[in-house]
Amino acid sequence: KPFKKSARIVGEVMGKYHPHGDAAIYESIARMTQEFSLRYPLIDGQGNFGSIDGDPPAAMRYTEARLTPIAMEMLADIDKDTVDFMPNFDESLLEPVVLPSCVPNLLINGSSGIAVGMATNIPPHNLGEVVDALTGLLNNPEMSIEDIMKVLPGPDFPTGATICGRDGIRNAYTTGKGIITVRGCVEVEEDSKGRESLVIKELPYEVNKARLVEQIANLMGVNKISGISEVRDESDKEGMRVVLEVKRGENADIIINQLFKYTQLQTSFGIINLALTNQQPKLLNIKQLLQFFLDHRKEIVLRRAAYDLRKAEERDHIVSGLIIALDNLDKVIKLIRESKTVDE
Numbered sequence: 001k002p003f004k005k006s007a008r009i010v011g012e013v014m015g016k017y018h019p020h021g022d023a024a025i026y027e028s029i030a031r032m033t034q035e036f037s038l039r040y041p042l043i044d045g046q047g048n049f050g051s052i053d054g055d056p057p058a059a060m061r062y063t064e065a066r067l068t069p070i071a072m073e074m075l076a077d078i079d080k081d082t083v084d085f086m087p088n089f090d091e092s093l094l095e096p097v098v099l100p101s102c103v104p105n106l107l108i109n110g111s112s113g114i115a116v117g118m119a120t121n122i123p124p125h126n127l128g129e130v131v132d133a134l135t136g137l138l139n140n141p142e143m144s145i146e147d148i149m150k151v152l153p154g155p156d157f158p159t160g161a162t163i164c165g166r167d168g169i170r171n172a173y174t175t176g177k178g179i180i181t182v183r184g185c186v187e188v189e190e191d192s193k194g195r196e197s198l199v200i201k202e203l204p205y206e207v208n209k210a211r212l213v214e215q216i217a218n219l220m221g222v223n224k225i226s227g228i229s230e231v232r233d234e235s236d237k238e239g240m241r242v243v244l245e246v247k248r249g250e251n252a253d254i255i256i257n258q259l260f261k262y263t264q265l266q267t268s269f270g271i272i273n274l275a276l277t278n279q280q281p282k283l284l285n286i287k288q289l290l291q292f293f294l295d296h297r298k299e300i301v302l303r304r305a306a307y308d309l310r311k312a313e314e315r316d317h318i319v320s321g322l323i324i325a326l327d328n329l330d331k332v333i334k335l336i337r338e339s340k341t342v343d344e
Contacts, residue, residue: 003046003064010060019089022060029065030057037206038109039124039158042071052159052203052240053210074101080307082300100300104130104293106275110155118281120274123155123180123205130290137290145174145287152286155271160185160202172271176283184265188252196252198228198259200242204267209235213242215263224262227255 033045047063085094110124132151154169164181172178185202219225227250234241260266
C-alpha cells in the first residue's frame, strides 16, 4: 500500500484504540521503523525517524509510514475468526485481544517494559534460529534446553556486537533470568605510513554512538585513555565507522581493553523473560516461551480451518439449491412469471 502521513496514523490510533497521548504513539511508530532498535522493523518509514546518535525523529506531520511485510504476517488471517475481539475504550469499535501472528515477535524483536513491581527485558533473536528451535520442539516435545541452544545459541542484536561467554545466556534460557556482557567490535587498521588506528564497526545494543564518541574524547582529555591522538566519526550510509588514531609506540590491545573498561563499548544486558500468559505475568524459560507460541499457532490454525469449513458449508448449501433449480428450470420460470410481487 502507499505510505500514509504519520500524523494521520497517530490520530486514527488515538481516536479508535488507544486513549493516550500522541507523543507516546508517535514514539512507538518511530521505534518500530528503526533498524538499530528492532531486529526486524515492523514499520517501513519515509522521512527522518531518528538515528543511532540519539537524534529525535522529525515531527509527525513530515514523516510517512506503512507496514513492513513481516508486520503483515502478524495480521495474517485476522478476518477468519482466528482471534477474539473486544470493545475498544468507548465501545464504538472492536479490537483484537491478541494478534494471530505467525511471527514469534516477542522473541525476534524482544521486549522491554516496566510494570508495577516487575520488569521485562527480552532480547531480540534471529528469526531463522527461532524457527529452527520451534520446528525442533514441534517434532520432539521432549527437546531439552541444551538441545534448543544448539539451534538457538543466543540473542541476536540489531546493532551486531559480541556476547562474551555462554553462562549468562544459559542462565537466562533455563531460569528466565541472566546477565550477559556485550562488547562492540573493534578492528585494528594500518595505513600506508604504518600508523595504526582502531575502527569501531559495531556497538552494543541501545548504546548511543554520539555519546560514546563524546565519552572517549572526555577520557582522552583527562588522560584516562592516553594512547589515542584523535577520534573521528566517519559513519555514512554504508555503515558505522568510528576511527580512533593510535599514537606512535602505543599498544593497540591495551587501548582496546581500556575502551572496554571505561566506556560503553562494553555493556551488560540483564535478561528477564517475563511475559503475560493467560493474563498473568510469568517468568519463562526458553522452552516455555517457544511452547506458548506453538500453542498459540495451533489454536489459530484450528480456528482458521473451522472458519473455512463453515464458509464452504454455507456455499455448499446455496450451490445445492441452485442445482435443484437448474434441474427444474421450467417450473422455476413458470413460478416467477406467475407471481404478482417480488416477495411472492
